Amino acid sequence: MTDTRSPRTRLPLSVWVVTVALPLIVAAVAVALQLAWLPELPDPIAIHWGPDGAPDGFAPAWASIALTGGLALGLTGLFALILGLARGAGPTATHKLLAVVSLGEALFTGVLVTASVGLQRGVADASAAPDLGPWVAIGLGAAVLAGIAAWFALPPAVRPDADAVPARPIALAPGERGVWIATTRVSSGAVAIILVAVGVALAASVFAAVATDGALWPVLFVPLLLLVLVCIGVAWRVRVDASGLAVRSLPLGWPRVVIAAGDIAEVATEHVEPLAEFGGWGWRWAPGRSFGVVTRSGPAIRVTRRDGRRFTVTVDDAATGAGLLATSSSSATETGERGPQTGSARRDR
Amino acid sequence: MLIRVDPGSGVAIYDQIAASVRAAAARGALRPGERLPAARELADALDINIHTVLRAYQDLRDEGLVDLRRGRGAVVTEAASRGAPILEAVRALVAEARNEGVGAQTLISLIREEYPA
Known part of the structure; x- marks a missing residue:
């Protein structure tokens, strides 16, 4: 391969x-x-x-x-x-x-x-x-x-984001609005492997519970928790618009990560390796004040907030999404906006 | 998929949405079987009326580019990817027009004449 x-x-x-x-x-x-x-x-x-x-x-x-x-x-x-x-x-x-x-x-x-x-x-x-x-x-x-x-x-840890490229903003005419919507999901093969691992964890905890005559029954919560994490971590809807970035788990819409355009300091694209950088797939935490929605190895949008926290989402055509987000971020900064747009009642047609 | 609308451009908003979808499908950014964003979500994100989005989706259905089904939303059809083979030719044409100083409106008029609806 x-x-x-x-x-x-x-x-x-x-x-x-x-x-x-x-x-x-x-x-x-x-x-x-x-x-x-x-x-x-x-x-x-x-x-x-x-x-x-x-x-x-x-x-x-x-x-x-x-x-x-x-x-x-x-x-x-x-x-x-x-x-x-x-x-x-x-x-x-x-x-x-x-x-x-x-x-x-x-x-x-x-x-x-x-x-x-x-x-x-x-x-x-x-x-x-x-x-x-x-x-x-x-x-x-x-x-x-x-x-x-x-x-x-051991040798000092390398920063896995050394290949990050700052996003190129997409030029919008005055008054023009853009939205970028994409779906990103963990491949069926990876889901199968993860489910097998959860199955092994389930078998092990059932064995532990039975072998101890039920004394260890709380361990059964571990595979259940894993199963819930798998279910919410497989498919995600990514949306970029003037208000910023929204990443929602499908189909429930929860959990969700929303980053207001005004809170964004930097937008970049980078290549993500799920295991090496986030230790796995789904809704992940990585060392260094960084969260991520990681569905596969490949291009990702990386957002750095003004307070230094980072969020990464792997998604196809990340360059376009990151470009629009950079545009939203800079126009929110110019108008001095912070947080989500409120009170915008403008409607056309 | 990137959708852009410019209320000041003089082109109807629903035509702009439909054009964005057509371009995304022709470029391969939108593949047959994929679902378009829910009309409500798109309307919220672009700060426009939901009926404007629905009008665009209905136009796309009339062209055969999407299937509209209750409960399933708008699903991209096989027909939508047909533009892909001529994409390179279109890019070459636009580059040539730029080179010759032919404006966008003139180019579109020329295409309309050659390819009446």
Whole structure:
């Protein structure tokens, strides 16, 4: 597959080291330690501690080792897959975030599971295993510290909007009015992939709820929330007129983003890579006071408000929309207008 | 799709809307099967009467460029994309007219003579 609009640039090796190599090394050390301790452990061992600090779940020792290895391979693989799919010049803040979270997550589970096994060395009966509590804090601390260190060790994040081009205003005759309306939607293929991911999340949370006899039932809200986000994020109507920019989700018309022409400081067009710049599709937030409606890889209108906040929407023929918006913005500035036009009762014919 | 109206141009507003739609379809910015903006939305955005927009949509329907269906709005037909092949020729013609100092009104009159309705 070739995409002439965005030459694929390789991510620096250091990003892959932090995302894949370091987490796998952490997991290997964790598995090796647990294997070495195997002769000293009770059978079964405690694998879960209740809120009072006493163990309340038990399993054979090999289950803990399998959990450590399986989690590391599965999650690291997942992070590597997302990183591989997040095309574009890098590393962006999103690439770095993926790498740092992958490392932090591996350290947290590695420290916690290994500590839970280590605590039980020489204990005859697992129900007498000491409290794991302090190790939760230690694991979390290690994860956060390593994450912060890795963030600064990685190359600085590139600004993904380096290719932004200021919009060329469309010349309107005095009294002439223009409106630009376009629909932008996530491709059916991408929607299918997202729905499969939501399905996996649903299956996982149903499993979690059933496996804990319903104790974890609130996790079921996660896939439901995801499903709602998918439904409102697929199709959008983009409208540019004298009052400014309005982007509404179809078919409900909510959520919507409305930016008054008078609040706009700059309009530009740019090329957007959804995963690398916004971490996905739909109604998104990106680091740097920036929101976006992102439906696909390709041209987008980028608006910078007077207070510095940014909004980006991917849409076909973005240059025309951005051009008209630049015209609206400059005429609103000339007439000193701020906010939406009100009291305009002028009607023709 | 960009729609421009200039109340001061002397051309009826509904004709200007219809012309914008025709041009967008010929340029390929509007593809068969796509829906035109709701008349209410367009009227609000351009600050004109909704009946003006509906008049333009009815004219487009009479030309066979859109299908008007209750509840579905105005849907662009296959016929609308027929202008695409001559777009290059039109651009060349306009460039030539500019080159020769022939004004827009003169050019349109010449075309009307060659291609009576």
